[in-house]
Amino acid sequence: DTEVTQTPKHLVMGMTNKKSLKCEQHMGHRAMYWYKQKAKKPPELMFVYSYEKLSINESVPSRFSPECPNSSLLNLHLHALQPEDSALYLCASSHPGDYGYTFGSGTRLTVV
C-alpha cells in the first residue's frame, strides 16, 4: 500500500462547528505532516510528527489541534475556524529525515 488516505475529501463547516480531518498511511512511515494550501500558492507546513511526537508547530493558531494516535494515523481537529481558513488541507508522510513525501489527495475545506 503506497497511499496516504485522507477523509473527508470535502468539508463545509460553520464558524462555530467542531470537525476533524483524518489521515491514514500504511507505508511504515514514521513522519507525518499537515500542510495547508491556498489557491495558486505552495503548500505551507502546519505540523510535523516524528515517531508520533509533535516535533514542529509552525506557530499555527490554536483553533487547529493535531493528534497522532499511532504511527499510521494523523488527525487535525478544527474548532471555531474563520472563513480565511478555507483551503486545501494536505496530509503527507515520509521516512524521518531527508526523504520524499507521499501526499494524500487532501480535504478541501470551506468555512462559512
Place this chain on the structure above:
Amino acid sequence: GQQVMQIPQYQHVQEGEDFTTYCNSSTTLSNIQWYKQRPGGHPVFLIQLVKSGEVKKQKRLTFQFGEAKKNSSLHITATQTTDVGTYFCAGPGSGAGSYQLTFGKGTKLSVIP
C-alpha cells in the same frame, strides 16, 4: 529562515516545445526535491537530488542540482499535454528544522495543443 525561490511563475508552451523551471535557495541544501501537482490534484513526488552537480533523468524530464547545492533545475523535452500542472521544488530545513520541507512558489506549466 530558508527561502526557496522559483522562476518563472507561469510558462505557456506549444506542445512539443521544451520547458525549464529554476529553483534557487538562500542557503546550501542537503538535498532538493521536485513535485508535480496537476490541476485539482495533490503534490506528487518526482525525484530527490542529493549530490553536488547531480543530474538525473526520468524519460523526458532532466533534473540538475548545482555544484554549490543552492540551485536546481527541471527541464522537460518536447512537452506533452500530460505535462500540464504546477512544478514545485522543495528543500529541507537544517538541524532541528530538517523535517521542514519548504516549497518554492511553483511554476505553472500550460501546454497548448
